[in-house]
Amino acid sequence: MNTSAILTAVIVIAVLGLILGLFLGIAAKAFHVETDPREDKISAALPGNNCGGCGYPGCTGLAAAIVNGEAPVNACPVGGAAVAKEVAAIMGVEADDTKRMAAYVKCAGDCEKAAKNYEYTGAEDCRMAALLPGGGDKSCAYGCLGYGSCVSACPFDAIHIVNGIALVDKDACKACGKCIEACPKKLIELLPYDSKYIVACSSKDKGPDVMKKCKAGCIGCGLCKKNCPKEAIDIKDLLAYIDQDKCEKCGVCAEKCPKKIILNH
Amino acid sequence: MSTISELLIISIGSAFVSNVVLSQFYGLCPFLGVSKQLKTAGGMGAAVIFVITLASLVSALIYRFLLDPFGLDYLKTIVFILVIAALVQFVEMFLKRFVPSLYKALGVYLPLITTNCAVLGTALTNVQKEYSVLYSVVNGFATAVGFAISICILAGIREKMRYNNIPKAFQGMPIVLVTAGLMAIAFCGFSGLL
Numbered sequence: 172m173n174t175s176a177i178l179t180a181v182i183v184i185a186v187l188g189l190i191l192g193l194f195l196g197i198a199a200k201a202f203h204v205e206t207d208p209r210e211d212k213i214s215a216a217l218p219g220n221n222c223g224g225c226g227y228p229g230c231t232g233l234a235a236a237i238v239n240g241e242a243p244v245n246a247c248p249v250g251g252a253a254v255a256k257e258v259a260a261i262m263g264v265e266a267d268d269t270k271r272m273a274a275y276v277k278c279a280g281d282c283e284k285a286a287k288n289y290e291y292t293g294a295e296d297c298r299m300a301a302l303l304p305g306g307g308d309k310s311c312a313y314g315c316l317g318y319g320s321c322v323s324a325c326p327f328d329a330i331h332i333v334n335g336i337a338l339v340d341k342d343a344c345k346a347c348g349k350c351i352e353a354c355p356k357k358l359i360e361l362l363p364y365d366s367k368y369i370v371a372c373s374s375k376d377k378g379p380d381v382m383k384k385c386k387a388g389c390i391g392c393g394l395c396k397k398n399c400p401k402e403a404i405d406i407k408d409l410l411a412y413i414d415q416d417k418c419e420k421c422g423v424c425a426e427k428c429p430k431k432i433i434l435n436h
Numbered sequence: 437m438s439t440i441s442e443l444l445i446i447s448i449g450s451a452f453v454s455n456v457v458l459s460q461f462y463g464l465c466p467f468l469g470v471s472k473q474l475k476t477a478g479g480m481g482a483a484v485i486f487v488i489t490l491a492s493l494v495s496a497l498i499y500r501f502l503l504d505p506f507g508l509d510y511l512k513t514i515v516f517i518l519v520i521a522a523l524v525q526f527v528e529m530f531l532k533r534f535v536p537s538l539y540k541a542l543g544v545y546l547p548l549i550t551t552n553c554a555v556l557g558t559a560l561t562n563v564q565k566e567y568s569v570l571y572s573v574v575n576g577f578a579t580a581v582g583f584a585i586s587i588c589i590l591a592g593i594r595e596k597m598r599y600n601n602i603p604k605a606f607q608g609m610p611i612v613l614v615t616a617g618l619m620a621i622a623f624c625g626f627s628g629l630l
Contacts, residue, residue, distance in 0.1 A: 180511055187515060191522040198526055202533035 279371035301355035324353035395424035447578035463554030477591030481584025492576025
């Protein structure tokens with residue numbers, strides 16, 4: 172074996188590397204540009220894997236944008252609250268609390284409460300079933316079909332079909348919104364994680380029709396709206412809607428609801 | 437044949453006939469990645485022209501005066517990688533200090549090309565074809581112009597393509613690759629040029 176060839180190669184590369192390294196080191200000192208010291212500190216605080224998730228070119232790009240005030244201190248989606256806090260401390264501002272959201276399915280018409288118009292034997296996919304007459308086999312055209320399009324869309328295994336309707340596991344939900352896109356009935360909505368009272372119905376049918384089709388349907392009677400002390404409830408298209416920003420979580424609406432569909436999640 | 441006409445032939449050959457992307461398949465990553473908008477594609481093209489020309493010069497000098505005389509020909513690939521990476525790093529620092537406007541314009545593209553195979557490929561082609569230093573620089577420049585031309589054409593097509601109704605299975609990368617393939621076939625037409 173020709174050991175001298177190996178040695179030559181190793182020595183040449185090592186010497187070349189050393190020279191280039193020294194050269195770059197000297198150049199870095201000689202061509203040093205004064206940048207905002209906060210920029211370097213923020214770069215150090217960020218995760219540093221340059222994923223580009225923030226929309227800026229790498230972590231240093233985001234650091235520069237934060238210093239220039241173009242990006243909020245919590246712009247890094249990977250670092251989350253911990254990094255936002257650190258960056259906020261460097262910038263000398265309070266981090267806006269990123270409100271945690273979770274998905275909610277606005278239907279409570281499970282197998283016992285809502286009847287079926289016919290037997291559906293097609294593919295196990297709501298988007299297929301929803302194309303059929305009457306918007307699927309469920310008696311209520313607005314309700315959850317329960318074939319699990321949202322379940323397969325969820326990347327976090329946070330949504331499951333329980334007794335014929337989709338149910339979100341609030342703690343596992345990351346509020347990515349994939350299920351909202353998947354649902355052909357547009358039943359899923361992102362609401363604040365700490366929301367307590369949700370109208371678990373999406374039916375825009377008139378009261379008597381709702382009652383015929385489902386035992387857990389909002390009939391748009393307006394009792395909740397009348398009794399809410401904070402005027403947080405509105406009736407739109409014969410359907411109650413709770414404004415979670417105004418809601419004080421007193422629970423009066425849930426008590427007064429004759430159909431008991433304002434649920435305590 | 438005079439030097440000038442030889443250089444001209446090399447230039448046209450490198451820019452069109454053996455286009456670095458469309459017939460040699462070097463530098464596909466930036467070609468596909470940075471061709472969403474004509475503006476960024478232009479920036480990338482400019483950065484590549486800058487880096488490849490400079491890298492051709494430096495690698496030709498190193499080969500001619502360091503590697504060849506000492507019989508270290510077999511080390512050219514790894515030495516070129518090292519030198520080109522250091523060179524791009526140095527150019528970045530230099531620009532940041534003295535030409536901040538150009539540094540801003542080139543942005544992330546400069547470090548992105550550090551380890552691009554098109555740069556290394558050009559340096560090695562220069563050695564393979566036994567070009568002199570002047571020929572290497574001209575060949576490097578022409579190769580990079582070829583890259584800039586093809587990435588700008590693709591970016592232009594992709595900008596127009598956004599208004600088209602593309603079948604779902606083809607949306608995103610697939611249609612871009614099909615487009616790039618058709619462009620490569622179109623560039624085959626240049627093969628009769630020389």
